[in-house]
Amino acid sequence: MKATDIADPNYFHKVVDCQWACPAHTPVPDYIRLIAEERFTEAYMLNWDSNVFPGILGRTCDRPCEPACRRVRTEEKPVAICRLKRVAADHKGDISAFMPKVPKKKNGKRICLMGAGPASLAVARDLLPFGYEIDMFDRDPAGGGMMRSQIPAFRLPADVLEEEVDLILDMGVNAQFGYEITSMKAMLDMDYDAYFVGTGAPRGRDLDLPGRQEVDDHISIGIDWLSSVAFGHTSSISGKVIVMGGGNTAMDCCRTSKRLGAERVTVVVRSAFDVMKASEWEKEDAMSEGIPIINNRPPKEFLHDNGKLTGIVFECVKPIPDGKGRYRYEPSGEPDVVVECDHVLMAIGQENHCPWVERDAGIEFDKWDCPILDEDTLQSSHPKVFFGGDSALGPENIIWASAHAHKAAISIHLMCQGKDIKQDRPPEGVNLISQKMGIHQWSYDAEHDAAKRFLVPHANKRKALDNIKIEVELGFDARLGLKEAQRCLNCDVQTVFTEKLCIECDACVDICPMDCITFTDNAEEPDLRTALMAPAENEEQDLYVSESLTTGRVMVKDEDVCLHCGLCAERCPTHAWDMQKSVIHIPQLGSYASG
Amino acid sequence: MTYVAKPRVRHPLLPINELGLTRRDYEGAVSTLCAGCGHDSVSAAIVQACAELALPPHKFAKVSGIGCSSKTPSYFLSHSHGFNAVHGRMPSVATGANLANRELYCVGVSGDGDSASIGIGQFAHIVRRRINMLYIVDNNGTYGLTKGQFSATNDKGSTSKKGVPNLYEPIDLVSMALQIGASFVARSFSGDKSQLVPLIQAGLMHKGFAFIDVISPCVAFNNHNGSTKSYDYVRGHSERLVSADYIAAGEEITVDYESGTAEDVAMPDGSTLRLRKLDENYDPRDRVQALTHVQRAAEAGEVVTGLLYVDPDAADCHDALGTPAAPLNALDESVLCPGAAALVGVNAQLS
Numbered sequence: 004m005k006a007t008d009i010a011d012p013n014y015f016h017k018v019v020d021c022q023w024a025c026p027a028h029t030p031v032p033d034y035i036r037l038i039a040e041e042r043f044t045e046a047y048m049l050n051w052d053s054n055v056f057p058g059i060l061g062r063t064c065d066r067p068c069e070p071a072c073r074r075v076r077t078e079e080k081p082v083a084i085c086r087l088k089r090v091a092a093d094h095k096g097d098i099s100a101f102m103p104k105v106p107k108k109k110n111g112k113r114i115c116l117m118g119a120g121p122a123s124l125a126v127a128r129d130l131l132p133f134g135y136e137i138d139m140f141d142r143d144p145a146g147g148g149m150m151r152s153q154i155p156a157f158r159l160p161a162d163v164l165e166e167e168v169d170l171i172l173d174m175g176v177n178a179q180f181g182y183e184i185t186s187m188k189a190m191l192d193m194d195y196d197a198y199f200v201g202t203g204a205p206r207g208r209d210l211d212l213p214g215r216q217e218v219d220d221h222i223s224i225g226i227d228w229l230s231s232v233a234f235g236h237t238s239s240i241s242g243k244v245i246v247m248g249g250g251n252t253a254m255d256c257c258r259t260s261k262r263l264g265a266e267r268v269t270v271v272v273r274s275a276f277d278v279m280k281a282s283e284w285e286k287e288d289a290m291s292e293g294i295p296i297i298n299n300r301p302p303k304e305f306l307h308d309n310g311k312l313t314g315i316v317f318e319c320v321k322p323i324p325d326g327k328g329r330y331r332y333e334p335s336g337e338p339d340v341v342v343e344c345d346h347v348l349m350a351i352g353q354e355n356h357c358p359w360v361e362r363d364a365g366i367e368f369d370k371w372d373c374p375i376l377d378e379d380t381l382q383s384s385h386p387k388v389f390f391g392g393d394s395a396l397g398p399e400n401i402i403w404a405s406a407h408a409h410k411a412a413i414s415i416h417l418m419c420q421g422k423d424i425k426q427d428r429p430p431e432g433v434n435l436i437s438q439k440m441g442i443h444q445w446s447y448d449a450e451h452d453a454a455k456r457f458l459v460p461h462a463n464k465r466k467a468l469d470n471i472k473i474e475v476e477l478g479f480d481a482r483l484g485l486k487e488a489q490r491c492l493n494c495d496v497q498t499v500f501t502e503k504l505c506i507e508c509d510a511c512v513d514i515c516p517m518d519c520i521t522f523t524d525n526a527e528e529p530d531l532r533t534a535l536m537a538p539a540e541n542e543e544q545d546l547y548v549s550e551s552l553t554t555g556r557v558m559v560k561d562e563d564v565c566l567h568c569g570l571c572a573e574r575c576p577t578h579a580w581d582m583q584k585s586v587i588h589i590p591q592l593g594s595y596a597s598g
Numbered sequence: 599m600t601y602v603a604k605p606r607v608r609h610p611l612l613p614i615n616e617l618g619l620t621r622r623d624y625e626g627a628v629s630t631l632c633a634g635c636g637h638d639s640v641s642a643a644i645v646q647a648c649a650e651l652a653l654p655p656h657k658f659a660k661v662s663g664i665g666c667s668s669k670t671p672s673y674f675l676s677h678s679h680g681f682n683a684v685h686g687r688m689p690s691v692a693t694g695a696n697l698a699n700r701e702l703y704c705v706g707v708s709g710d711g712d713s714a715s716i717g718i719g720q721f722a723h724i725v726r727r728r729i730n731m732l733y734i735v736d737n738n739g740t741y742g743l744t745k746g747q748f749s750a751t752n753d754k755g756s757t758s759k760k761g762v763p764n765l766y767e768p769i770d771l772v773s774m775a776l777q778i779g780a781s782f783v784a785r786s787f788s789g790d791k792s793q794l795v796p797l798i799q800a801g802l803m804h805k806g807f808a809f810i811d812v813i814s815p816c817v818a819f820n821n822h823n824g825s826t827k828s829y830d831y832v833r834g835h836s837e838r839l840v841s842a843d844y845i846a847a848g849e850e851i852t853v854d855y856e857s858g859t860a861e862d863v864a865m866p867d868g869s870t871l872r873l874r875k876l877d878e879n880y881d882p883r884d885r886v887q888a889l890t891h892v893q894r895a896a897e898a899g900e901v902v903t904g905l906l907y908v909d910p911d912a913a914d915c916h917d918a919l920g921t922p923a924a925p926l927n928a929l930d931e932s933v934l935c936p937g938a939a940a941l942v943g944v945n946a947q948l949s
Contacts (some may be wrong), residue, residue: 518612
């Protein structure tokens with residue numbers, strides 16, 4: 004194999020599994036260390052800089068970082084990254100001194116943001132410190148977009164949401180709420196220097212089955228219903244409720260129904276339990292609140308009595324694994340079942356939908372009605388119009404909106420400065436900083452903590468089910484947060500090897516608790532993977548290969564299960580191994596944490 | 599000395615041996631020796647050898663004397679028996695331990711000071727008594743624990759860290775062992791586990807006195823350009839003579855060597871010792887030739903490594919003394935005190 008190029012920012016970035024998996028590439032181990040030092044405000048700002056909504060995401064994120072956590076491979080459960088983010092938000096102090104300064108004198112460029120959800124807010128945050136004038140339009144009466152309208156208060160309290168939304172609005176956004184955009188052409192006529200479309204995926208899917216038209220009064224689209232609850236238009240639901248669908252919206256619908264007085268709530272899902280789109284913990288929370296989830300039941304027909312919904316007929320299928328981790332479904336042979344109900348909430352998916360964008364406005368759409376975008380710049384076929392969040396690539400999590408926003412903000416900034424939005428983008432980079440403080444002193448807590456994942460305390464269930472505003476998860480207190488923070492393996496403190504210092508004494512090989520390091524004759528990757536101290540079967544994880552050493556052998560380190568405990572560097576007599584913190588530079592306008 | 603504790607977690611795919619143990623279960627405490635010490639590699643080689651042979655750790659007796667080398671039994675096989683003897687007196691304790699319980703695998707670790715200076719008399723006598731044990735000398739040519747004086751195995755002309763040359767002839771423990779009756783004599787290098795681990799395995803399974811002289815560089819005091827026991831010098835001047843692979847009884851014997859260069863030696867326990875010769879004219883069964891070869895190479899400043907001599911059928915001390923097959927601690931009173939009638943028989947023999 005060729006020697007590894009550690010100057011490539013992606014190499015060590017990939018070793019920090021959580022940061023690599025995070026769409027916004029939040030420097031997770033860095034803020035977890037700050038939490039362990041009880042520097043909650045700094046931990047919060049590091050998050051805010053990267054993902055813009057730490058308090059909100061600390062409660063609602065889909066957590067792509069957690070399944071990626073190295074701890075899953077070395078032990079069992081990942082570090083509770085998301086809940087630690089919330090610890091930073093819950094315990095932070097006054098952040099005003101850390102906020103970016105917004106110049107009073109504007110730079111003369113006007114930007115139009117459509118939608119006041121996470122994507123638009125994040126674009127505003129990135130652009131405001133550069134003197135842009137930001138106008139924001141949204142049809143809802145308040146900012147936050149789907150974070151306000153679709154996430155129920157028992158998961159995301161209003162004050163947490165408002166604090167982080169207002170933080171940005173108060174930076175000087177000219178927000179026009181209650182403004183329904185009906186024509187893209189009309190917006191383009193306002194002659195802004197750039198437009199950002201962050202209007203989300205606001206159309207919930209419906210099911211056209213026999214009886215659907217007749218029972219229209221008893222059927223609500225999940226996201227619309229949640230929105231009407233959020234804005235106080237709906238405050239109760241009665242009788243028996245069926246929630247159709249297996250995603251997080253379905254979980255929010257069923258738990259909200261339970262709190263608003265439904266006599267009985269049942270979730271019915273077409274597919275199998277383990278392939279449901281809802282996050283594992285959302286399913287657990289719904290079930291622990293006594294809501295049954297019935298799987299493998301595709302709906303067939305709505306039953307009604309003169310327009311009064313009485314139930315739904317479901318077919319019974321069984322999942323057959325196709326060997327690729329998915330299922331196909333066959334009739335199970337059981338007779339159809341009828342589930343009685345008085346009301347149905349449809350949570351079977353949603354679409355991005357921009358009926359207000361005239362198809363001759365210069366913005367091209369693909370066959371799925373999604374705007375055609377440049378992946379790197381998020382520019383549409385109209386040079387002044389950019390898309391981000393759900394309206395760009397379909398429904399995803401809030402964290403994707405933040406990631407898109409950073410990209411789009413760079414594009415808008417470059418364009419307004421008359422630069423090429425592709426060629427002139429700032430590059431990614433990596434800095435490596437030695438953590439050695441003394442002979443046996445490291446500036447990070449290298450000791451491995453064998454503790455198991457700590458559980459987040461929950462509110463009293465009876466009280467929580469009584470009041471939709473009572474937050475179910477109480478979050479870690481500072482003490483539990485510190486304990487959980489200790490579980491982090493500090494994957495950003497990298498094992499860096501310097502060939503010319505190595506005397507091939509084997510000290511690192513002997514001490515490594517995970518048998519990651521081998522000195523061997525070089526070979527092609529597949530052969531090398533089997534020739535190591537322990538087989539390197541996880542091909543998603545790279546091998547770190549050195550240049551040829553004095554004996555002609557190479558050092559090969561399997562990054563897969565390295566604990567970053569620093570023992571190789573401790574036992575190295577010549578400092579050929581060093582523990583160096585990798586700071587990954589992800590291009591972002593005016594990043595607070597550029598170092 | 600390392601202050602970061604070695605985590606107990608292990609690689610999920612680490613091989614598990616027939617006893618259900620992994621290599622990690624054969625480890626000891628974390629070493630307090632200097633970072634990069636060759637002795638730590640020797641300990642790791644012992645760990646690997648024992649794990650691969652699936653030997654039960656509690657069936658080991660570890661013995662040592664005084665010195666850096668003699669600290670190392672703490673760093674392997676933490677679930678075994680151990681005795682840290684007075685300086686240079688490990689052979690006496692090993693002899694006693696082996697006579698008392700012949701069922702234990704006896705492993706002695708000593709150093710060039712412990713065996714070639716203060717303990718040279720004891721060393722000579724345990725060799726000639728052929729105690730059934732594996733005797734390893736971690737040989738670094740220096741007194742590391744007292745900050746780098748020349749030891750008795752330091753080559754004449756080899757220099758100290760400050761550049762002062764050694765004035766005296768070295769004692770070669772390999773030649774001594776060959777001369778006075780060891781039935782298994784090898785030399786290896788701490789920086790070459792591919793050679794050292796099979797030698798340790800063969801030495802452990804050898805019946806009789808197995809001696810391995812392991813050149814194990816002292817990174818703190820004797821790993822400089824003027825030293826003949828540095829990583830670079832040994833790598834540049836060693837000649838691998840005979841490799842030894844231990845193949846357990848019942849294990850499949852595969853043929854993966856050039857014809858004429860390998861010889862399979864049957865061991866008394868049914869296992870096989872495969873010797874792969876890199877010099878066709880060298881016969882590891884010929885003690886006199888071995889002695890000559892080792893001395894010639896030393897004259898030329900070369901270090902010969904590998905299994906230099908083996909006599910698989912040699913008798914050990916228990917054979918010589920005619921002791922019972924059961925260990926002393928398993929003999930009950932009726933055997934140990936056979937009574938007046940037996941005494942009469944003994945006395946009759948003397949009359």
